[in-house]
Amino acid sequence: MRDFINSLFILFIMLEINLSRESLTEKIKREYSPECLRHAQEAIKNWDNYGGFEKIRDLLLKNIFNSSRFEWKFSCEAFILDSAVDRCNLIEFLIEKKVLDKKSLKGKVIDIGCHLGATVDALAIYGGEVIGTDNGKFAYESPSGRPIQGIEGRRIVKNYSLERDKLSLVSCFNIGWVEDMSSEGFAFELALDSLASLKSNGQLLYTFSDENIERYKKLTAFPNSQLIKLPINLDKREKYAFTLTKFT
Numbered sequence: 001m002r003d004f005i006n007s008l009f010i011l012f013i014m015l016e017i018n019l020s021r022e023s024l025t026e027k028i029k030r031e032y033s034p035e036c037l038r039h040a041q042e043a044i045k046n047w048d049n050y051g052g053f054e055k056i057r058d059l060l061l062k063n064i065f066n067s068s069r070f071e072w073k074f075s076c077e078a079f080i081l082d083s084a085v086d087r088c089n090l091i092e093f094l095i096e097k098k099v100l101d102k103k104s105l106k107g108k109v110i111d112i113g114c115h116l117g118a119t120v121d122a123l124a125i126y127g128g129e130v131i132g133t134d135n136g137k138f139a140y141e142s143p144s145g146r147p148i149q150g151i152e153g154r155r156i157v158k159n160y161s162l163e164r165d166k167l168s169l170v171s172c173f174n175i176g177w178v179e180d181m182s183s184e185g186f187a188f189e190l191a192l193d194s195l196a197s198l199k200s201n202g203q204l205l206y207t208f209s210d211e212n213i214e215r216y217k218k219l220t221a222f223p224n225s226q227l228i229k230l231p232i233n234l235d236k237r238e239k240y241a242f243t244l245t246k247f248t
Helices: 002-016 021-031 034-048 053-063 067-096 102-106 118-124 153-162 175-181 186-197 210-221
Strands: 108-112 129-133 167-172 198-208 225-229 240-245
Touching (some): 021 034, 034 053, 034 067, 053 067, 067 118, 102 167, 102 198, 108 118, 108 153, 118 129, 118 167, 129 153, 153 167, 153 186, 175 186, 175 198, 186 198, 186 240, 198 210, 210 225, 210 240
Parallel strands (some): 108 129, 108 167
Antiparallel strands (some): 198 240, 225 240
């Protein structure tokens, strides 16, 4: 019954605003720049690798976007939505490999160094309360409208050490870039902060690239940690993922 209702909801959206790939492409050609069209075409091609444009569009509409906002963001910033889709498929892989617990995505989530918010939206697809943080103040909200705080993310994580309702996940995608923008040892210190602020069975998630592997191997000294090399189709931005689970 729920699937039937969801199908009716998506059909209603499609009748309200034409979100077919053909209609969107034509609209972008008429109203936006050639660069926007190029980003949209690249996203459509990439989404075909994940089951097709319609499948991904419906996933985003069902979970985090309304129709008008999707149309607007896909038209002018398809590259951010495309990045969110890549991250979502990376998360799915980590869940499948039991590196990441899906339950961790459904509670309070702090995403650090989220830049324009693609990772915030990827995490929000799973239904959690996701707050992005980025000291660079590149954006004040994710493409779908989730908040991005323009303050240092560790401060927010530390605050939860005193809260009764603690975090279920702390994430930092491309931790090497964030550490370069912060200070040497940021990843290790954030791990310590997170252990104090996560609830039981909560998790910390990092991704990073080849050049950072030696720097971050020491993180595996933490109990209940896992380091995994990402498969070729999921390593566009980083090559490794690391998780740490808090058990009490």
